Amino acid sequence: MxxxxxxxxxxPTPLLPSAQFAMAAAGMHHRTAEFRKLYAQTLADLKEFVxxxxxxxxxxxxxxxxMEASVANLTSPGDKVLVLTAGKFGERWRDLTRAYNxxxxxxxxxxxxxxxxxxxxxxxxxxxxxxxxxxxESSTGARHNLETIARSVRxxxxxxxxxxxxxxxxxxxxxxxxxxxxxxxxxxxxxxxxIPPGLAYLAVSERAWQRMESAKxxxxxxxxxxxxxxxxxxxxxxxxxxxxxxxxxxxxxxIRQVGGGEVxxxxxxxxxxxxxxxxxxxxxxxxxxxxxxxxxxxxTALTAIQAPTGVDSGTxxxxxxxxxxxxxANGQGEMKxxxxxxxHLGYYDYLDTIGIVAALEHITAELGLTRAFGTxxxxxxxVFAAESNAAHQRQPVTTSV
Amino acid sequence: MxxxxxxxxxxPTPLLPSAQFAMAAAGMHHRTAEFRKLYAQTLADLKEFVxxxxxxxxxxxxxxxxMEASVANLTSPGDKVLVLTAGKFGERWRDLTRAYNxxxxxxxxxxxxxxxxxxxxxxxxxxxxxxxxxxxESSTGARHNLETIARSVRxxxxxxxxxxxxxxxxxxxxxxxxxxxxxxxxxxxxxxxxIPPGLAYLAVSERAWQRMESAKxxxxxxxxxxxxxxxxxxxxxxxxxxxxxxxxxxxxxxIRQVGGGEVxxxxxxxxxxxxxxxxxxxxxxxxxxxxxxxxxxxxTALTAIQAPTGVDSGTxxxxxxxxxxxxxANGQGEMKxxxxxxxHLGYYDYLDTIGIVAALEHITAELGLTRAFGTxxxxxxxVFAAESNAAHQRQPVTTSV
Numbered sequence: 103m104x105x106x107x108x109x110x111x112x113x114p115t116p117l118l119p120s121a122q123f124a125m126a127a128a129g130m131h132h133r134t135a136e137f138r139k140l141y142a143q144t145l146a147d148l149k150e151f152v153x154x155x156x157x158x159x160x161x162x163x164x165x166x167x168x169m170e171a172s173v174a175n176l177t178s179p180g181d182k183v184l185v186l187t188a189g190k191f192g193e194r195w196r197d198l199t200r201a202y203n204x205x206x207x208x209x210x211x212x213x214x215x216x217x218x219x220x221x222x223x224x225x226x227x228x229x230x231x232x233x234x235x236x237x238x239e240s241s242t243g244a245r246h247n248l249e250t251i252a253r254s255v256r257x258x259x260x261x262x263x264x265x266x267x268x269x270x271x272x273x274x275x276x277x278x279x280x281x282x283x284x285x286x287x288x289x290x291x292x293x294x295x296x297i298p299p300g301l302a303y304l305a306v307s308e309r310a311w312q313r314m315e316s317a318k319x320x321x322x323x324x325x326x327x328x329x330x331x332x333x334x335x336x337x338x339x340x341x342x343x344x345x346x347x348x349x350x351x352x353x354x355x356x357i358r359q360v361g362g363g364e365v366x367x368x369x370x371x372x373x374x375x376x377x378x379x380x381x382x383x384x385x386x387x388x389x390x391x392x393x394x395x396x397x398x399x400x401x402t403a404l405t406a407i408q409a410p411t412g413v414d415s416g417t418x419x420x421x422x423x424x425x426x427x428x429x430x431a432n433g434q435g436e437m438k439x440x441x442x443x444x445x446h447l448g449y450y451d452y453l454d455t456i457g458i459v460a461a462l463e464h465i466t467a468e469l470g471l472t473r474a475f476g477t478x479x480x481x482x483x484x485v486f487a488a489e490s491n492a493a494h495q496r497q498p499v500t501t502s503v
Numbered sequence: 504m505x506x507x508x509x510x511x512x513x514x515p516t517p518l519l520p521s522a523q524f525a526m527a528a529a530g531m532h533h534r535t536a537e538f539r540k541l542y543a544q545t546l547a548d549l550k551e552f553v554x555x556x557x558x559x560x561x562x563x564x565x566x567x568x569x570m571e572a573s574v575a576n577l578t579s580p581g582d583k584v585l586v587l588t589a590g591k592f593g594e595r596w597r598d599l600t601r602a603y604n605x606x607x608x609x610x611x612x613x614x615x616x617x618x619x620x621x622x623x624x625x626x627x628x629x630x631x632x633x634x635x636x637x638x639x640e641s642s643t644g645a646r647h648n649l650e651t652i653a654r655s656v657r658x659x660x661x662x663x664x665x666x667x668x669x670x671x672x673x674x675x676x677x678x679x680x681x682x683x684x685x686x687x688x689x690x691x692x693x694x695x696x697x698i699p700p701g702l703a704y705l706a707v708s709e710r711a712w713q714r715m716e717s718a719k720x721x722x723x724x725x726x727x728x729x730x731x732x733x734x735x736x737x738x739x740x741x742x743x744x745x746x747x748x749x750x751x752x753x754x755x756x757x758i759r760q761v762g763g764g765e766v767x768x769x770x771x772x773x774x775x776x777x778x779x780x781x782x783x784x785x786x787x788x789x790x791x792x793x794x795x796x797x798x799x800x801x802x803t804a805l806t807a808i809q810a811p812t813g814v815d816s817g818t819x820x821x822x823x824x825x826x827x828x829x830x831x832a833n834g835q836g837e838m839k840x841x842x843x844x845x846x847h848l849g850y851y852d853y854l855d856t857i858g859i860v861a862a863l864e865h866i867t868a869e870l871g872l873t874r875a876f877g878t879x880x881x882x883x884x885x886v887f888a889a890e891s892n893a894a895h896q897r898q899p900v901t902t903s904v
Contacts (some may be wrong), residue, residue: 103887104761104776104852126527360505375505425891426853451505452827456861457854460880464888475884479861480877486504487865487876490826 105427110458112240112270112404112431115448118296118356121349125297128348137344138336140351145333147354148303150365151295152272152287154279156305159329160350162343165269165290168302169198171324172234172265172286176310178318179203181231184262186222186251189213190241190435191267195234202319204232213437214242214406216399219250226258233264237271237287241434243406243443244396245275252282263310269293270403273369274376274447285310293403294372296356296449297349306330372448376402378489379446379455382482386459389481390466390473395441403447406433408440410471415442418465426461456482506828511859513641513671513805513832516849519697519757522750526698529749538745539737541752546734548755549704551766552696553673553688555680557706560730561751563744566670566691569703570599572725573635573666573687577711579719580604582632585663587623587652590614591642591836592668596635603720605633614838615643615807617800620651627659634665638672638688642835644807644844645797646676653683664711670694671804674770675777675848686711694804695773697757697850698750707731773849777803779890780847780856783883787860790882791867791874796842804848807834809841811872816843819866827862857883 109116130136149158161167173195177183183204185195188211199206209225211217226233233255238245248266255264263285268277272287273294279287284307291301306326314327328339354365361368383405384394395406409415415432419442422428431443444458456479463478510517531537550559562568578584584605586596589612600607610626612618627634634656639646649667656665664686669678673688674695680688685708692702707727715728729740755766762769784806785795796807810816816833820843823829832844845859857880864879 103779104773104850106850106852106854108854372505378504428854449505449507451507452862453507453509453829453858454854456880457858460857460861460884461853463884464891467888474881475888476877476881479857479880479884480875483861483864483876483880487868490865 105425107427107429108454110422110428110430110444112293112443112445112447113290114292114299115294115296115445116450117298118353118449120356121297121352124352125345125349128345130344132338132342132344141338141342141347142336144347144351144354147358147365148350149305151354151357151369152279152289152303152305153277153366153369154305156280156307157311157330157333158303158305159326159333160338160342160347161302161304161324161329162300162338162340163302163324164299165267165288165302166194167324168288168290168304169194169267171304171321171326172288173198173202173204174319174321174324175314175326176232176263176265176286176317177202177204178316180205182207182229183232183234184209184225184230186217186233186235186246188215188217188236188242188244188246189239191236191239191269193435195267199234214244214396216244216246217251219254222251222254223258226254228259228261230259230262233259233262235264235266237266237268237275237277238401238403240270240401240404240443241437242396243394243401243404244399245401246399248275248277248284249282252284256283263313270401270447273372274401274403276373279305283307291346291350294376294447295350295353297346297353300343300346301350373402375450376446378486379450380405381489382455382485383444383446383459385481385485386462386478390463390478391471392466404431404443404445406441406443409442410466410469413469414439418442421465421468422461425464428458428461430458452486506826508828508830509855511823511829511831511845513694513844513846513848514691515693515700516695516697516846517851518699519754519850521757522698522753525753526746526750529746531745533739533743533745542739542743542748543737545748545752545755548759548766549751550706552755552758552770553680553690553704553706554678554767554770555706557681557708558712558731558734559704559706560727560734561739561743561748562703562705562725562730563701563739563741564703564725565700566668566689566703567595568725569689569691569705570595570668572705572722572727573689574599574603574605575720575722575725576715576727577633577664577666577687577718578603578605579717581606583608583630584633584635585610585626585631585660587618587634587636587647589616589618589637589643589645589647590640592637592640592670594836596668600635615645615797617645617647618652620655623652623655624659627655629660629662631660631663634660634663636665636667638667638669638676638678639802639804641671641802641805641844642838643797644795644802644805645800646802647800649676649678649685650683653685657684664714671802671848674773675802675804677774680706684708692747692751695777695848696751696754698747698754701744701747702751774803776851777847779887780851781806782890783856783886784845784847784860786882786886787863787879791864791879792872793867805832805844805846807842807844810843811867811870814870815840819843822866822869823862826865829859829862831859853887
């Protein structure tokens with residue numbers, strides 16, 4: 103049978119066709135009125151997507167570049183910072199803050215788990231200068247309770263800036279950035295925004311801007327103050343990734359269209375979409391006798407599923423690719439071989455989701471996990487049908503007199 | 504939930520990405536060495552795809568253009584011709600041959616059926632100058648037995664040229680064009696070849712070339728002798744549809760790749776792929792309690808499914824589109840409202856097929872056809888699993904001594 107290559111990885115995610123076309127067409131020079139218009143509009147739409155009154159900036163870098171910017175701009179050598187880590191991306195905060203010579207306190211929980219309110223409070227102190235955390239830990243498929251974390255930080259470490267890596271959190275998680283007092287929150291282009299890697303973006307609070315004035319760590323390309331100044335003129339501080347900006351513009355236009363004319367409503371639709379894909383996938387996996395990796399705090403961005411006992415998850419990843427053309431992610435770091443990850447963030451729909459679930463049935467059947475064919479599909483279909491009914495009931499009903 | 508627009512119509516079919524890129528890049532002039540090289544290679548590959556030693560030509564037209572060419576080039580006013588019709592496309596042969604003032608004999612069977620050998624023989628006579636038929640009648644999802652038809656024609660009407668519309672037959676049906684003595688067989692680009700509409704192609708036998716010398720009907724743009732002369736120099740008689748030729752070249756390259764380096768083997772893979780998609784879909788539809796429209800002679804190109812009693816098939820078509828983004832075809836002509844058609848020809852894979860089947864389950868459930876969710880998916884999965892096992896057993900086994 104033919105196999106179409108389809109990405110089910112939690113980044114990069116499937117590309118939005120209209121963004122691909124915009125990218126291919128983007129031959130403009132970046133120091134022109136034409137580009138400034140595109141850039142200013144894209145920044146404004148992105149700000150609505152992010153959902154904040156803070157400044158929103160774009161960097162030509164991967165998400166890690168924005169992570170580095172959030173360390174380099176906000177800290178000085180010796181600053182006491184707290185890193186919350188529950189997986190490979192938490193460990194990146196640890197490594198980054200150490201690289202910038204912070205005095206790093208780490209609150210670490212096992213892969214697949216999240217932080218208890220009590221454990222966080224215990225680590226918080228008035229001396230902390232910064233707290234670094236993920237919204238969702240994509241290496242394990244766990245979601246952290248950002249609201250609780252943020253409220254604790256604001257209460258017990260009032261001088262700390264709170265920095266959130268929402269690379270897979272944006273477009274999958276409901277966030278109240280301003281209400282919770284998040285100082286920097288950052289994302290990447292190749293996730294819910296449905297375009298290729300190469301752009302990072304961040305929202306920066308007034309408290310963060312103030313901190314930058316005293317922060318002593320070195321930065322140049324990632325100096326956010328330069329970007330803020332340039333953005334005010336509809337420009338970027340350094341050469342922007344023009345084609346990716348054009349793609350981002352098209353993606354945000356699509357999100358606006360999905361939202362009936364409002365980017366923020368489109369974002370909510372996108373979150374609801376990922377939630378439904380995730381719920382279908384979790385239900386199917388469990389019906390097939392598989393165990394979720396992060397059952398108590400499952401992320402919406404992706405579902406991490408444990409390989410059955412005695413099976414290397416690489417076998418499952420390989421079968422998805424070779425038999426169905428579907429690229430799913432293996433575990434990362436110490437989780438390699440133990441779990442596989444199916445993404446829901448961005449441009450996925452019913453056919454994608456039921457398709458990957460049905461393919462999973464063939465793979466588990468061949469691994470000897472005997473379930474009647476259709477068991478996983480049915481579980482996913484029941485979730486979809488229940489949600490469709492609920493959505494139908496939520497619609498305003500026109501009554502006739 | 505997001506809805507990706509996906510074509511499940513028996514033409515146009517989903518576009519092959521590499522063909523889309525080739526099409527977008529095709530800015531060349533057509534009277535250049537560069538284009539001649541592309542055109543000659545594409546004609547050679549197309550000939551291998553068609554599977555014939557006859558001349559293969561390309562026209563810048565829809566498939567109907569090649570149908571018209573097959574009438575205008577081969578007939579004279581008053582010629583006695585036989586048209587075999589079992590649906591809307593058979594009727595097109597009737598209308599075309601009448602438009603060219605042939606004396607048209609029609610063998611007509613009900614929509615969804617095919618011709619018996621006896622009925623065909625009864626219509627054949629030594630005076631017939633031409634016979635026109637479809638390989639598959641895409642308006643009803645029926646496949647005709649071309650081998651039987653061709654052998655009868657050759658035996659009972661030795662002077663007749665046999666013309667086959669294989670617009671949805673190419674890449675879905677095994678054909679022995681030279682062995683059966685088919686004089687013109689024609690296809691269109693937007694079907695199994697996975698590119699947009701705009702090109703037609705035909706294979707022309709020696710008997711057909713001879714007939715053209717005496718045929719009196721008028722033709723200019725569609726004069727196949729002009730195309731033959733131009734093709735010998737790697738050119739087209741009139742301005743070619745350059746971007747579509749580039750797309751066709753890329754599509755044939757993909758088919759060669761699927762065939763492990765041979766276009767003809769790639770075509771067989773494509774046929775096997777459509778057969779499996781069709782078998783999965785038929786099995787699922789029947790498991791859901793639906794009736795096939797052409798149960799005795801189902802085509803591989805598409806499956807025509809009857810709307811349940813009391814349901815207009817337009818409702819089902821609309822639900823596929825509005826709820827799942829899937830474009831399936833309604834019945835055509837007198838079949839409108841009575842059936843819907845799901846395509847298998849061209850660029851479809853497992854995820855597409857199981858997806859459309861699962862979507863159909865939601866639609867039939869809401870129409871009150873109560874089956875447990877997963878019933879259709881399971882039926883399709885069982886077909887796929889059985890075929891996968893069979894394919895596995897067909898593979899050469901390495902034995903150790």
